[in-house]
Amino acid sequence: MADTRALTPENTIESVRSRPIALVGLMGVGKTTVGRRLAKSLERDFFDSDEEIERASGRTVAGYFRDHGEAAFRDGERRVVERLLMEPNIVMATGGGAFIHPETHELLKSRALVIWLKGDFETLMERVSRKNTRPLLQVPDPRARMRELMEEREPIYARAHITVTVAKGPHTRTVGRIERALDAYEVPKNG
Ligand SMILES: Nc1ncnc2c1ncn2[C@@H]1O[C@H](COP(=O)(O)OP(=O)(O)OP(=O)(O)O)[C@@H](O)[C@H]1O
Ligand SMILES: O=C(O)C1=C[C@@H](O)[C@@H](O)[C@H](O)C1
């Protein structure tokens, strides 16, 4: 059955704006910390898919990867994202790989207003180096791994409805940029 929530010109801008807002992008770009502040500013509820997986499984993301592997994590992530997309009026921070997984990508693209937070390499490295809890970066050369992830993933993140460039500076600046991008957003003619 056709998804009536697909982003087409028949959707009024009001209906598109009332979709869940989903933040996607690489580890460390600020999806969680910026998302929380954006939700507050827009008077929406905030959810983080990684935190929801941790709550539901009673494990940390790193523990989940260790015990069940990445494929099981991606499956759990898809289910969590699908459930969160039923919530009205939310901002959702997704895990860095959610929009890369084809089924989760499709869900997000058809039911949310997807915003790619695009960071430069050095900003991302500086931010991820503050915590060593990210399983994909527990490798001998995390800089090389991050470069690979950027190359593999950026063309996919670029399919988001909106791209917002994130640079050094306070979270509030990124929130302001996202709000301006949302105000300027128009439903594309070709869906
Ligand atoms: N202007 C800023 N915007 C976003 N994050 C910032 C900013 N300044 C500092 N940070 C910090 O960068 C770190 C990473 O942010 P955060 O955890 O929100 O990233 P994330 O995109 O959710 O990553 P992950 O995909 O691993 O969940 C945090 O310590 C956050 O406080
Ligand atoms: O970029 C990724 O693939 C990931 C990012 C984190 O948010 C977690 O979802 C997990 O560490 C995987």
Ligand SMILES: [Mg+2]
């Ligand atoms: Mg996060």
